Amino acid sequence: MFSTKIGLTLAFLSLYGLSHSKSLITSDTYFYGWSEPVYPSPNGTGSGDWAAAYNKATALVSQMTLEEKNNLTYGVTVTSNGCAGNIAAITRLNFPGLCLQGSGNGVHETDFVNSYPSGLHIGASWNKSLAHDSGWHMAGEFRKKGVQVALGPVVAPIGRTTTSGRIWEGSASDPYLSGAVAASTVQGMQGQGVISSVKHFVGYEQELYRNPTTNPDNETVESISSNIDDKTMHELYLWPFQDALKAGAGNIMCSYNRVNNSYACQNSKTLNGLLKTELGFNGFVVTDWGGQHSGVGAALAGLDMAMATGKSYWGNDFTKAIKNGSVPISRLDDMATRIIATWYRMGQDESSYPAPGVGITHNISMPHDIVNALTADAKPVLFDGAVEGHVLVKNLDNALPLQSPRLISVFGYDAVAPPQYIPNSKLFRDPWEIGLEPAVFQLAAAAEIASIIDEPYDYQVAFNGTLPVGGGSGASAGPYLSAPLDALQQRAYEDSSAVMWDTSSSPSMLGVMQASDACLVFINAFATEGVDRSGANDDYSDELVKKVASTCANTIVVIHNAGLRFVEQFVDNPNVTAIVFAHLPGQDSGRAIVSLLYGDSNFSGKLPYTVGKNESDYPAFFHDYAVKPYKLFPQSDFTEGMLIDYRHFDAYGITPRYEFGFGLSYTTFAFSDLKISPVKYGIAAYPSGAVEQGGAVDLWDSVATVTATVKNSGSKAGAEVAQLYVGIPGGPVKQLRGFDKVHIAAGKSTKVAFHLTRRDLSSWNVITQKWELQSGSYKIYVGSSSRDLPLITTMKIVTDSGS
Template sequence: MDPTLDDLVRKLDLETKLRLISGAGAWTTQACEEIGLRPVSVSDGPVGVRGPIEDERDWSATMPSSSALAATWDEELLHRVGALLAAEAVRKDVDVALGPTVNLHRSPLGGRHFECFSEDPLLTGRMAAAYVRGLQDNGVGACPKHFVANDAETDRTSVDIRVDERTLRELYLAPFDHLVTEAGPWTVMAAYNGVDGAPMTESPLLREVLKDEWGWDGLVVSDWGAVYGTEESASAALDLAMPGPSEHWGEPLLAAVREGRVPEAAIDDKVRSLLRLAARVGALDGHPAAAGRPSPGTVEQGAALAREAATAAMVLVRNDGDLLPLANDNLSRVALLGPGALEARPLGGGSATVFPPYVASPLEGLRSALGDRVELVTAPGASLSDDLRTPRARELSQPGTLRWLDATGACLKEEPTEGTHFVRDLKSVEEGSVSLELRTVFTADTTGDWQLGVSGVGAFVLDLDGETVVDTHIVRDPLDIGSVVGAAPQEHITRRLTEGQKVDVRLRFTWGQDIMLFWVGLVVGEPRLPADQQLARAVELAAASDVAVVVVGTTEAVESEGFDRRTLRLPGDQDALVHAVAAANPRTVVVVNSGAPVEMPWRDEVAALLLAWFPGMELGNALADVLLGAVEPGGRLPTTWPARDEDVPVWNTTPRDGVLEYTEGLHIGHRAYLREGTEPAYWFGHGLGYTTWEYESFDVPAHVRPGEDLTVTVRVRNSGERHGKEVVQVYAARPDSAVERPELWLAGFAVAKAGPGETVDVPVRIAARALQHWSVTGHQWQTESGAFLLSAGRSACRPLLTDETVVSE
């Protein structure tokens, strides 16, 4: 504790204190020259750093989604990702990055599943801690979120989560506990939801557990708009209300303090926490920053690490006949099929959205890697959805013109633009403007019925060749993140165009005064063959090729903040496409481009199945690296993939009468499958590489004292013909326990790398906590004396070596 912070707090009057604990806007805190305090800037993440402004031109190096990063099981890599994002934060003058997201994969239906690491609290905590250290070792604050139990999106601002004390401790609080202890994040975000009757911004858990029990001295910030009242939130250990100024923490809080309903000492605590954060990030005069900052990030640095991380995350779950890696020398024709071949998805929707400097498509990646010697043919084969897309660069005259207009229609500013989709914070648009006007020329690259339209919320007029074809006002709740920054509504017309025909486009958009930002633009849809003809064309290409690669997946309309999924089925006709292509070519590889599990009814029909997640901006290049064997797919599943919708053990993400009951208790993910005796499609921890491994020995201490860590050693041998990576997983079980437990649970893991024929001894640390349980009578962690069975293996259901250790004095 720094006593000088107390001196600074004493210099401030009550009104100034209250001003400081409420934000200055969407992305900054208040300044106070009197004490040398500048604003602290925060930004959304966690796969990039969007920065303090909303502007599609302000690119962000885009890493793989958190579910992908967790699939690496590689803490060193996560630390480097955090360090790179710190450099991105420096480039954008950001002090605190709002991430990582450390809620659990309680159900695969959770809308932000892609934004969370894992179904397992240990894996989640360790990945999150490495990420946080990477940021903060480089002078940028991390803000783990959302404390706590924000594991679904339905009615998230009002839902009350009911979870028993032991489950809350052992599952949902556990990753926060780990990263607070191991990484010391400078901030933590309190969630929208409630837990056991109290909204998290008013919850006693903030003080009693986070600050007092864990001894954490950071700042608690509300999720944006999650302060619902005055006295309750101010009396809790919530330190900063965002965005600001907060309607609940202004005059109402001033009156509450003066009338004695909220003690001024509580306000002093909040200000002290804010000043401590400011000191750590170098925003408080006289206080050196906690760590030096790196040079601003570059596209090249981002590209290299994004590519490495994406390949390390890809999980090969099936490789019949060792089809992968593809032997380039034996290929003459490759069919790249599926709606994701040209328009693959790099990241999920919602506040995690950033603007990549580019996205390498699978077509671009494979074309570059294969060169001219191999013919690469492509067809979508199926429609993923009816949504239109942003025009491609080759379809536009470059540059177009963007004009900012006032209420009379007069032009205030004109500028060239290479894009047709615009994201702006209203504070950053041309002063006095109420509308924007895009003028460009669209060129059809094929003959047929084209769709041309608009996307966004507000008033639109679309003229084609001087004719008004769309004149509409699209209304949607501007606070609905899913529609505003994810799957925005669209309206369009259909027009017959011939190949090479040019169309003069004028799009005028007028925003309302009740919004803070807009995401709008021109959208198009190319002519589509009837579904049966699309499918037939893809099958024809597959049958006449050496190998067929089919890219299927989801979009931001399926996986996003703001809503939960209702099914795991792939959208559109993608399942039918895979069935048909697999029947036409036994050498079929399917690539799944999704952030969360999807149903794969064809999985036993294809030769190879690669889960690519939402892999970031280097999607296509990383995919080519893995398919052609330049790099081994390094991922192992961080979450269990169900076989069918009806097999999902935890389905309920929808509250009933405002309450969501976590009736499954400790049994989520692989724990639930083991308890119920149900076989998923693929188990937690599963993943294949391009070599093979033998587990030769397992050295387990025979005895350990209660509360002590232990280290086990697993000897593994690379029995294959190329260098490879293995994730050695150690699980614990207590078959005769006096308390309810999962059949087994992850106790430790380590990454091993070895060349052909090489044997390595892999130490795996088992923390004392891994063998403890939370006592609901003693309200503390306890260790049950007796024998624990430890298993080393490659997934949650494939123990290869077992031994036991006895816990006793």
């Protein structure tokens, strides 16, 4: 480590938007906390399918005055709509302005839109087609509401900090799965002409210290610095962003945190170097709301747009900076061109595109100004998405599906609908202070429970009703909410059976429990933006499960979890016959779980993270408090490198409770006939192709194809996720490098094929600063989870190292 004096010098430079040089560091023995300067900011090239949009944008920007160009780069406050961010119109040039609005699972803070399954729920589906279709339908609603930039999907946080409050917005604790889901979502969203804003770039892995704060001495404490080495940056944190860019993403949102001691929204290495040069990004970079910390420094480092407003750093002062030469006019021209080119590329200049913010109202004001964005064709996608993200992890003696039960009993605070549901109420403006959308009275209910169990409320549980979505700017609310108990009562009506319930804090229906065919216990694990979780289980919910299981011999636990949830306190209880990780299904939550419990639908979800047994199983379970010796400049050293989640479990021989990729079905599957196509011989070790958006074009060349046969060996139709892992020489034990979800009739078989690209098989070489395909033996594993891989072989690659 280097001295406190040097550390403070580096942090001082970061305050003023300057990346610092390695020459300042006298001893950098495996310390990550410096960010090399990369200047100037490269102009967008308009490469590939961006060419036509760039030609139009260049022509339009050339007609703009200095002030008009400047006005494109920062948000303005308006009273005409409720958009999260607005770019002013340039009326004389027929540019209508832009409306930017969250979120990644539905249009935020408005009415007559759907609440889609969250990112984590889609990740648990392992279904790229579903991710695409959810993105497409969701973006159709953004479009009807007059939104040009939809703030999603999320790929960071990726899950390095296990209890991060925003993990549920992303899809997986693995870069390959996260990137595949993000790419499909981007393609779906932008197929509707809506710009997708992929966020948060980069290393945003905790909520604590995500923004500057003031300490008791009235001193400013800067945001946490995510200190990441070059290899880990490329192979883990940058990976899913690259997939999204390859899919055509038009916008990248930079994050609140610092990266190697330079703020992410003014970090020249990550923005100018990685994003705009190495990955050839042609779109524009926007800050997270309030994430700008300098004017000239941010512009030179590659920031293109500031939200929600930029007047404090840009505004009139920015035109002065252009005029006095502090910022070259070419940088402003590039900022404006990138923004306008993205607008053109999505066809938003067409007259059919609604006016910015036309359907985003400030307050609910029925019925005269509602823009109804609901369509019947979205319903199957909403339901299928809700179903497929459920993961069955325990099913003792085929407790599920329920077989014509005469009586079921229901327990738990998570079974019922919240007492108030008003999607566009003023109560939704600051959800991280209120607790949860749409259950807006969470804190009051939590205080009541806390008084009962004599413990303070710690943001682990949403006690006030079922949890369809997490809290914060990523939350959404649909036209209705199907709660589990409501759907179970409907099923009882249809089956002429009985359902009884006690969702009080201390259920006492002992006789009913004993007489029930099944006892369903609904609990949850809550998470919200702005607050990291204090753990991954709560004693109150665990005691509730154990109390029911002490009397009911067939206790089925359903957990709506916004992230990892431990089950150690009840998993081995023989009366707990089934456990479901239900994640965050959106508005069709109740209908989906009932369809699964009764066997109308089959479980097909797989865990997109590893469920361990103890906090110590994870390299970074809690957020980082590392503020000493830099008390005003918090540091988080990512010393575990690439070894997060299952990679960490593999490296240290830790046995998980449920591994990454695991999930049960009502049928069984068998794998056989593993084959590898002839591998290209003498392929160049390094890519040499032209750089287009997404990186060097030959990174995506196919090197080999792996095939296998999957058979449904059970008696029910079902879907299996065939997973391929690769052991790259010198890397983690294995890394996910392919998956395919296939629906197979009982007794039938199908062939799956995985096309491995140069990028899939390469490692980042920190010396050459290129992806390197090594000569050597690569282990190939195929199966149903990261620990159930019955098919194993070795693939030999020979490269031309002189290329």
